[in-house]
Structure formats: structure tokens, C-alpha cells
Amino acid sequence: MTAPLVTHLSSRDNPLLKELRKLSQDSTAYRKQGRVWLEGDHLCRAALARGRRPAMALFAESFWAEAQAEYAQAAIKTMVLPDVLFAELSGLESPARMGFVLDLPPQAEAGLTPGAAAVVLDRVQDAGNVGSILRSASAFGFTQVIALKGTAALWSAKVLRAGMGAHFGLRLVEGLGLPDLAPLGLPLLVTSSHGGSFLHRAELPWPCAWVMGHEGQGVSPALEAMAAQRIRIAQPGGEESLNVGAAAAICLHASASRQS
């Protein structure tokens, strides 16, 4: 095997570093650049485990000595930079000392897959909630997540961190409007705090698409009107509502456990 090509960067004015800082710190820059920034060992390993080959791998100098045995061949290009420059690139309080730049997977730009079990996000705002829902979708056999306009940017650094690698096992489709859901061809299930069947007794169709709504406003009335079923989660404690990531977990798990 030939020695890998490693470039050492040392100037903070390097145009590549400027672009990557934007990618790491601006939650929608990936849409213009067509690539995403993955920071930290866990996310980078998750991408590799799913067969993704990063366009670039970047390492802080202090980490490169121990990392090169494992990662020298991982990316098409490898770059090493002073720790202080890596820290500026980082979006984290404690920089992780390594990151990948991954070209956006082709499916992110493609449309939805008709008939494949899905989660539809209707303006879910919080990056932590979106990431948690991606993990639950992946865990419970839902193969695509469809984000309607107004939902947090799925490939932003915050959602990537909260997703803990779930991104790489899902088809992710963003920026759709309600009419774009027609080709999905699945019954839409909507959670409701006021009506519908109780989840733990309901007959759930499979495959299906669960719809999760805005943290404050829930699912929009227009989308609720398109639903095949309204489902309630029994809350004997009488609280007004669950966190949307919690509600999603309960619903997706219910669908999965009825199959087994």
C-alpha cells in the first residue's frame, strides 16, 4: 500500500478552512455546499460503518499521531492542522480533534420512497428532538424520514450530534410541502391529545407513516385532515402533553412491537 496523501494546513485564511467553518457553524450551509461536517469519533465511525467514504478527514495535530493507524486510509484526502485551528473549526465546546467532510448522500436530494415505512416531521423545531426521532426511526425499522418545510435542518451539526449516526441508515428527504406526500401511498397516523383511539389498544397498519408535529402547535390542521387515523397516548398522570421525541418513541415502538 502506498503512503496516504496527507496535507498539513497552517493558515487560518486557507479558503477551505473558511468554507468548513461555515459548514460547521451555520446550520443550513450544507444545502449550498452539498456536503456535511461530521465532528468526533462516534459520528465518523458511524458513517464508515455504513460504508460512507468521506471526501476529507481532518485531524488536530495532537490527535494525528494516535489516529493515523486507524484513519489514514479512511478518506479520499487527509488533512492535519494545528489544534488552535481545529478548535476554530469545531462547533463544540470541547473540540473533538477529528472530523470528516462527507458529500451529501445522493438520497438526501432524491425524493421519498413510495411505500417504505416513514416518519413525517411537521415543523419540528428543536435539533435534539429531531435527532432523537431519527434514532427512534432507525431503531424501529422506519427507513425514511420526511421533513416538511419549517422543520429543523436535518444535516445541521446539532441534529447530526443528536442523531448519533442514525442519519447514515435512513433515507432523509427535506423541504417538502403537503402535496408532495401523495406519492408516499401510506396511511398517515397522527397523534392527538384530544381524540382518536388509544395507542395501546389500537390496530396499527404496517407499513405506515407516523406524523410528528411542532413542539408548541402540534400537527397542522391541514395535515391532520389527511390522516387515516388519529391516535391518543393514554396519560393517566393527566399532563397536557409529552415531549415530541418521547411521543415519537412510544408510537414507533408500538408499531414495531406489533410486528413481532
Add this chain to the structure above:
Amino acid sequence: MTAPLVTHLSSRDNPLLKELRKLSQDSTAYRKQGRVWLEGDHLCRAALARGRRPAMALFAESFWAEAQAEYAQAAIKTMVLPDVLFAELSGLESPARMGFVLDLPPQAEAGLTPGAAAVVLDRVQDAGNVGSILRSASAFGFTQVIALKGTAALWSAKVLRAGMGAHFGLRLVEGLGLPDLAPLGLPLLVTSSHGGSFLHRAELPWPCAWVMGHEGQGVSPALEAMAAQRIRIAQPGGEESLNVGAAAAICLHASASRQS
């Protein structure tokens, strides 16, 4: 009814405002001060709805005119301050223009309640996760949450926001060690990614105490050894783990729905 006593504050050097800034911005200052800062209409209403009477209510001047009809009698003392001073007090990017100071409810200092269905938090770190778990506990009829040493501060501003008022319906006990759990007198249920019965088929005791662990490391081995049952959540998608708030929601809902 006599006119309520309203104090106008105008100096940022006012010693009370200094203390309240600390309360709002330092996540554990409530332990020293014995009181908490609730910011925003939703949290303040939730406290009132549970019969809590705040020691103080604070309003930004621009909001006071519209708020006084509703809130003039809500607190023991009412203070109005210039918007710029309220903004400095606020822990939010968009200050909510009103807040309450609530003396810590007596049960926060008391011990746990033997025999009452519980959630035990073993070093859960993320404020959003802790808040989501408090909401699920409250929704599913678990009346106390016991935070072991190393868990995020339950009454911090971030956990309060994520808890959306669930704090006021729960008994919250903090800072315990493992031996302190003995008086609980309930079977401990621990989630495991490797062993135990599958949740959707398991017989679940009631009342019980669900144990939720650290985001990266899970439940400590010493605590796992104390468990009456290990429970697995079937994950047909094969992901390595769920978000802890998601796992908690699934488990607590399962316990609640077996009772109905």
C-alpha cells in the same frame, strides 16, 4: 381588594437583581438560594395551576400593562423593571418579559416516598433529556423522580424549560447515592441493550421504579446489580441505542398502559 404592592426597580446594581441573575444563569445556584427562577408565561402558569404561590413576580415594563390584570395578585411581591434590566436577568435569547421566583417546594428537600412509583436518574447529563423524562414521568403516573449524584441539576433553568411544568406535579429528590435507594422498597427495572426480557412481552410489576442511565455509559454496574429485572427494548432496525428520553418514554408508557 386593596391595590397590590408593586415595586419599581431601576438599578442594575440592586442586590436582589444580582442574586436573581445568578439564579437564572448558574444552573446550581438554586441549591444555595433555596429558590428557583421560572421564566415565561407557560412555566409561571403551570406553577400557579399546581397551587404554588411565588415569593416574587417580575415583569418587564413593556409587558406589565397587559399582564397586571392577570398577575397583579399572583405573587407575594410584584416588581416591574425596565426591559433592558429584565433582559439581563433572563436566561433566554428572546427574554420572556415575565418570571417568578419560587421558594423551593418543601418536598425537594425531603426524602423519597417509600412505595410510590418512581423514576431513578443515574447520572443523566443532558437538561433536555432530564426535562423530557420529568414530563413522561408526570404523564404516566410516576409520582417521584430521584436523581442520583452526577445527574443534571433538576431545578436548573434548562431543565425547568424542558420540563414544561412537570416539576410542579412531582416529588423531586436530588443528590442521593445508591444506599439511599433502600427505603424506596420497589422493584428496580433497568433497561439493557444486551439482555433481559423484551419490554413488549414482559410482565411488569406495579408500582415500580424505572432506572435510566448516563447517555454514554448507561446504568452503572452497581445499580444494575440491584435491579429486580433487566428489560430490553426490541429494535428491529438494529441501531445500537435509543436516546435516553426516548427509552424512558417507551418504558414508562408500557408500565402505565398495562394498568388500564
